[in-house]
Amino acid sequence: MGVFYANNNDFIRKDISLTGGTSVTLNDKIDPQTIRQDLAGQLDGIDTRGIYDLLTGEQKAVIIETKTDSNQTKTVLENYLGYELTDANSSFEFTGSGLSASFYQQMIIAIFLAFVFMGMVVFIIFGENILVKTYVIILAVLSVKIAYSSVSMINGLVGVILLVLIGFMFFYAIKKKSKLILPIIFSLLMLFFFIFPSLYVAYTLEIILLILILLMGVYLKHSIPSFAVIISAFADIFMTLVVVNMLGISLSSAGIVAFLMLIGYSVDTDILLTTRMMKRTEGKLNTRIWGAFKTGTTMTLTSLLAIGAALIVVNSFSEVLSQIFTILVIGLVFDLINTWITNVSILKWYMEKNETIA
DSSP: OOHHHHHHHSSSOBBBHOOEEEEEEEOSSHHHHHHHHHHHSSSSTTTEEEOOTTOOOOOEEEEEEEEEEEHHHHHHHHHHHHSSOTTTEEEEEEOHHHHHHHHHHHHHHHHHHHHHHHHHHHHHHHHOOOHHHHHHHHHHHHHHHHHHHTTTHHHHHHHHHHHHHHHHHHHHHHTTTOOOOHHHHHHHHHHHHHHHHTGGGGGGHHHHHHHHHHHHHHEEEEEEEHHHHHHHHHHHHHHHHHHHHTTTOHHHHHHHHHHHHHHHHHHHHHHHHHHHTTOOOOHHHHHHHHHHHHHHHHHHHHHHHHHHHHHHHHHHOHHHHHHHHHHHHHHHHHHHIIIIIIIIIHHHHHHHHHTOOO
């Protein structure tokens, strides 16, 4: 990933839905590789692929994607093909670079928020300190306020939720005779983000990332099992992204959505494992791990077979579905490794250290 970033100044390859550009569908039997080679010097960042009939394998059309604007692209293609492009023999779609960049940032924020709330839910289940759980919920809800500060309805709802949480935090701290320094800090923090939205709106992504790092520190200190679940989910995403880059796949908006879906697939087996190991007491620890392994691998392999079959079917005619299913297949394979080696190792070490093995 480090080498890839050094060469591309980014962590992923983006297609035109994330960079902006023109997508043209030609209802003609043209070899995709030939037209890409012939027009490489005339169209910026050109990429082509064919669309084929699923049963006969006959080519039906070719899709051309380029960063060049639609008017110039149409002129170049008409000169190359020797006939006029109309609605009957082609279709054009153009996405502005500003809109694509904004959409890409929103999708990255969505992934960060998914990790924030995934970690919050896991920590609520496996954490112990009620006051710390409240801090975690406040940070998670505050991240929504930061991400969608321009939406008045969300601001109002978040404000009510945070007000209730702050009140509970003060009440619980006073009841337990705890120090009030953290409740006061959280109150001032909430006040700042509601009164001065213009001061942080340009750094939305960075602030949410900071909140995520802060939450990871809380999980590491107060709940190793929660930290293990999040690390496993992150490893699934990271390893899948590395393989996607190695395969030369240019991610579209659908590909980003697939990574969001992968978070859900990753967490379910991790929570199954953690619940079996920590919440149940019958049988020895290795027996509980083996039971969770049989159930979890059955779930994952079933998903792999279903998604793999779907990938074979859609690969020849749907680039969007093909990319989604490819990412999910790669991610589920890594999930088997990260759940049943990484997460198991961390949890077993944690339980041995705390002498909670039955």
